[in-house]
Amino acid sequence: MSIPRESTDTEYVSIHDVAREAGAPSRISSRSLPEALPVLGLSDIVVFPGMVTPLLVESGPSIQLIDDVVAGDRLLGVCLQRRPEQENPGLGDLHPVGCAVRLLKMLKYPDGNVRILVEGLWRIRLREAVRESPYLVAKYDLLRDERDDSVETLALLRNAQAEFQDIVQLSPAIPEQARMAALNAEDPGHFADLVAVHLNLRLEERQKVLETAPVRERLQILLPLLHREREVLSLSSKIQAEVATSITKTQRDYFLREQLRVIRRELGEEESGSPDVRILRQRLEELQLPAEVRSVAARELERLELIPGVSPEYAVARNYVEWILALPWTRETEDNWDLDRAARILDEDHYGLEKVKERLLEFIAVLQRRRQIKGPVLCLVGPPGTGKTSLGRSVARALGRKFAQISLGGVRDEAEIRGHRRTYVGAMPGRILQTLRRLESRNPVLVLDELDKVGNDARGDPASALLEVLDPLQNQAFVDHYLDLPFDLSRVLFIGTANWLDPVHPALRDRLEVIELPGYTESEKLHIARRHLWPRQLQEHGLSAREVTLPSATVRRIIREYTREAGVRQLERDLAALARKATRRLLISNPQAQGAPVRIQPADLPEWLGPPRFPAEPPERIRDCGIALALAWTPYGGEVLYIEVTRMPGRGQLLLTGSLGEVMKESARTALSCLRSRAQTLGLSVEPEDKYDWHVHIPAGAVPKDGPSAGLAVLMALASLEQQRPVPSDLGLTGEITLRGQVLRVGGVREKLLAACRHGLRRVILPVGNQGDWEEVPAEVRQRLKPLFVRHITEVFSLVFPRA
Template sequence: MSEIKIIPETLETLPIMPLRNTVVFPHQVIPLAVGREKSLALLNHLDEGSKVIGLIAQRDGRIEDPTVDDLYTWGTAAMILKKFKMPDGSEQIIVQGLYRFRLVEMTQTEPFFVAKIQQMPDEFVTDMEVEALVNNIKNVFQKVVDYIPYLTNEHRVMILNTEEPHKLADLVAAQINFSVSEKQQVLEIQNVKERLKKVNYLINKELQILELGNKIQNDVQGELNKTQRQYFLREQLKAIKKELGEYEDEGTEIEELREKLAKLKMPAEVRKVAEKELNRLAKMSPMASEYTVTRTYLDWLMEMPWKKSTRDRLDVKEAERILNEDHYGLEKVKKRILEYLAVRQLKSDMKGPILCFVGPPGVGKTSLGRSIARALNRKFSRMSLGGVRDEAEIRGHRRTYVGALPGRIIQEIKKVGSNNPVIMLDEIDKLGMDFRGDPSSALLEVLDPEQNFSFTDHYLEVPFDLSKVMFIATANMIDTIPPPLLDRMEVIEINGYIDEEKLHIAERYLIPKQLKNHGLTEEQITFTRNAIFKIINRYTREAGVRNLEREIASIVRGVAKEIVEGKIKKRRITPKLVEKYLGPERYFSEVAERVSRPGVATGLAWTPVGGDILFIEATKMKGKGQLQLTGKLGEVMKESASAAMSYLRSNAEKYGIEDDFYEKYDTHIHVPAGAIPKDGPSAGITIFAALYSLYANKCVKNNLAMTGEITLRGLVLPVGGIREKVIAAKRAGIETVILPEKNKKDLAEIPRRHIEGMKFHFIKEVDELIELAFE
């Protein structure tokens, strides 16, 4: 239960002394310096028997002669204990606070203030909360004493020995330097519990400020000590270097940078930035963390080849010789490079082209970039973009980041030391994209000749001219390249090689290279042409020549081992010896064997690594007309099979097939290599051929393959990937190819030597297929 005591209120008259920047509390003993005329007049007026005066704080301590409105309305009645006369005419008094009062009416203003006051007694409350507040205030006060130098151990003892809650609140508020307004708020609270709450809040806030200030002081002191220690160590290091004759003044380094900058050729805008950064560097302490960042940035600016370029080899015939020396075939690419050189002779400021080589793996796209750089007499740099997901890889990091660097484009140009290199962007179709940004979008500016003359890297923050750079991108497929990026590049498709081309490549490049890599000579090992053909046809099946090179390397290693063991001195590789070194044959020509029975047809398929042949098998069994499809087929291919079956059923009578065959038999269509996913509409006529062969009991002609989409009306629609498919047919030994009529234009783009000895038939309707494909 709480208990409230109320002291009867009394009215009396007291002389009032205004106080500047001071609030006096009951029970507090405090010295006061008295120097103002009104205050001195008040002291002189007091007789020996009257020693009680009223003390009220001013709202603004800067006012010299306050009026009634400048004073707070609450104050403390105090008894004067001592008075001292000072040499300058002022007086020093020691007073003790007695009780709170509220100003009722000012009765006199001259020569000093006199007022009627109302005594404001404490409202006592005793409960558990009051006890808790008292204990908390005492505990916090002990902590505050440790931080404040003007509080001594005597203050700590005095507060700890104070038991009365009202007295404790007043004494704590009096001892700590709270603001005048905060102290006045405490003075004006009659309820003891509320007064304790206010003091508790103020003292806790004061403790937090003191602790934070102490932490800041310790951190600063630690940093100062560290800086001083580094300074002494650097001075000692300088003294040691001077003794050894190795010391260089910091000013010397700045002067060297200025001299270097003066000699460099760079755009005016870049020079202005470099000079500004150099001036900043000169004003910095070498110990500052910013010093190293600025110095590194200056190094990048000074080492970039702003106006340094290599002279192009404009001799078209010599460039053609180099290209032919390095690569067999690839006429389309060579023609484009030679055209560029011819135009460069006529127009010296021509912008570099943006080429994109698209083709299956192993056909020489990447090595072609080196060959082009050699033909042009330019520096070469290769950037692999496969799996790059961060936009900063292209545009660089801003200098606000720790360890910031320019993007890889700028890095490569600095590395080669020329502003017109050949830069190969390898695997551009495998760029990633995630929360770190979209690198393909960052490449849009790089690969646009209308924009890249002022490419701005985030790190350099000054434009660099990329228009002289020849960019060559490589990709395995176009589909995954974003359309805006693809639009900026000139796409040159590189087809797979046929057997004759692989033979030439093996003889001219692969075998000499492997002999050199394994320390053998042409006298020690030779390959017959038939042996090379056998490796090509029986041990590799690819669009490029990577696996061919691996198999040749296996044979060379085997021969090298035998020569080292002393078993032989030289070896001539024949088709029989190929099996000895490479083991049993891995691939066989299955075309004639697979189509020897009704129900089988040979199709042509496109894959990301080049074209391939596809066998489609159909069989029938007693049933109720169900169609079963296997071989991991996609939705489009399944729909093509349904369309082929529907067309065959609707035209069964015309083709001499039983009208009710679909009621008697279930049909199963299977595409072998069942683990490999297959999809697309281009197998439509091949599926129809297999079904017709099955139900008409006729075999498809040997060495014949086909591709095309079928419709329910029996039309044959055009398909894609004709180049890859035709080259795959040539590689597999196919002699006759049936294509849609509208794909005739695609055949014109295939070099004649790739299709030499092959026959092509172009059809508009399925009926033409039956006449051409069956015996």
């Protein structure tokens, strides 16, 4: 049964006063209580002894209970329900500890509801139900206060009284009568019940206080609750006072500022009294700015003087002026045009890459002659870990310019390049001008990383926005949306980087001069590790070359058996792992790090780095027919692909699997058509077309593969299946074929040949058109591979399947 209450009518008075007002005997004895009491369930209130509170009774059984109580001795029990929504609770639905109360007054309403006024008498604990229909009648035990006159109880009482007096001072909701009753309360149990009635507690906390018969424990429960309530009320009062003070001060400052502005205007004074405006005006006078920029900044300062400092527009205008004054409109660093010094720095920072260094030195030489940047923007294209970004850093060091790197990977918002317009909240310039402001120079070297990973969506096309930044004919007056002023970017040396050029916007690609960075050979990786990677790891881990020794044989084994990449990024990770483990071993063996040095031998690598990722074993020997090795190019270096072909009874269909692109699918269809059309010329006996289905598969099906250079390998795999003769295991093939049997030139030869070396191949078949590319391959690769140049597939057949 839900029993709502009106908290404003709840009082806590002495039992004798209530008894006199109700016309009852002035003294109530617990012996006059009956053995069983009708029990009324309460939904949202806990009644304490000495508490007088009104209750509203709504359900039929509860109204019948009240009628019977009024006709009898006016005594009943009230207990808090476990579930407030239950209308006729049983004994198990109530908290066992409640309060025996006396009904003082009753008033019936026309709608059938009954309002009663009850007075709490004694704590009771329900023992057993006498009956539960039409309402609950239960036997009970009286819970008397277990008093303790110890010094600890007295101290708890005084602390609780002091806390309650502070709460009364802070809370206007507690009546003065409660304060007087608390001051005059001598009985600790009586005081605890009084505080529980007037304190803002949850129902569970009130019920816990009611169920606690020992007075000292009751005070121990109440004291933290009193402290919490006092802290909450203190903080609430502090917040209200601060808010009121802030509002008052803001209004006062606004009126005073307006009066001051009017007085200055009447006096004809032009100088603003704002310290911010004075500082900005002084900076404007000291800087050398273009005439248009100075005019806009002066106009914005005049406007700023008229805006109240508390206005949000004041912060926007002030931020705009600060951006204008912070940009390097005329500040730049002095260039160093010493070509010998530039060549020496490039050689110090990078091993190999002779053609790349030569092109960069030519670029610096042209800059020295013209003293301005005109022409295409350099773009370094190559696999990850080949040193594209570090080359840009070396160019900046050679020229004596400041350097910054702007990563464009995943950028999809055009505002990242051109900035946001000032009408938007939180607007700011684009990343180009942000970087120039940080560098405080208008002629730095900016490396735009990951040009091939720039995206576009509904917020614009950042790649198109880069056209205005990189085009030498447009960037002399680059206009950022935030500044809305032309800024000269022609003195900035932009260098782009990408893994491959296909995803780059065609118009942007047209403005780039591509410099390809090929992968490194084994000897080049060894020199890079010895000269650059390992010394850097020693320095970063606080080691010296005397403490940790890494022989060249160890590095060579890491290159061969733990890395298979075009760059040196994974190699550097493995060297960092060795440095970490060596540092730990030095500290464990000798905390002072003055013991014997650590020498890492090749045989120790499985213990330090785990088992080899690419064991030094001969390449897989091809014993089955219908398999050929294709050399492929990827943005991350060359790869060796296994082309697998099989056939089964069918209707002449060609099945292609392995996540192949459209170009590679067309190459496979071309290979099959070429093989069928020239079967007699090649000495093959091809079965009727509608008798078998062909299935071409390239493993690693989760990796997308595309390109025409696998056509020759597919053709040889098909021919191997037809002749039932396996393709040699040490032979790699690359080349595009036509229906006439011609073998056409392909790209990425250097990366493909490096992959062939890593895979352990000995011979490669290349188109005749790639003979010039063979001369560009490092000598180390030329010594390990034997090239076989072909023009027509008949030459390929004689090389792959020599007659007995």
